[in-house]
C-alpha cells in the first residue's frame with residue numbers, strides 16, 4: 001500500500017513539475033516576443049521610458065538585446081533539461097524567483113558572490 005501511494009505521489013510531483021515548466025516556458029516565450037517587438041518598434045513602451053535622448057534609446061536597445069539573448073539561452077537550457085538549475089553551483093533556483101525573472105541562471109548565493117565560481 002505504502003509503495004503504491006508513494007508511486008502516486010511521485011507521479012503527482014512529476015506532473016506538477018511538468019506544469020510548472022510549461023508555465024515558465026510560456027512566460028519565457030511571452031517575454032521574448034515582447035522584447036523582440038520592442039526592438040522592432042521604436043514606439044514600444046520600453047523605449048518610451050527612455051525617450052527624448054538618442055543615447056538613452058541606444059542603451060535601452062542594448063539592454064533589450066541582452067535580455068533577448070538571456071531569454072533565448074533560458075529556453076535552450078529548458079530544451080536541454082538544465083533549466084532552473086544554477087549554472088555555477090548546480091543548486092535549484094527557487095520557483096518564485098524564476099516566475100519573477102524566468103531568464104535567471106544563477107541562484108541567490110552565486111548572484112551575490114557568496115560562492116566561489118566553480119566550473120560546472
Ligand SMILES: [Zn+2]
Nearest residue numbers: 086089107110
Ligand atoms: Zn549557485
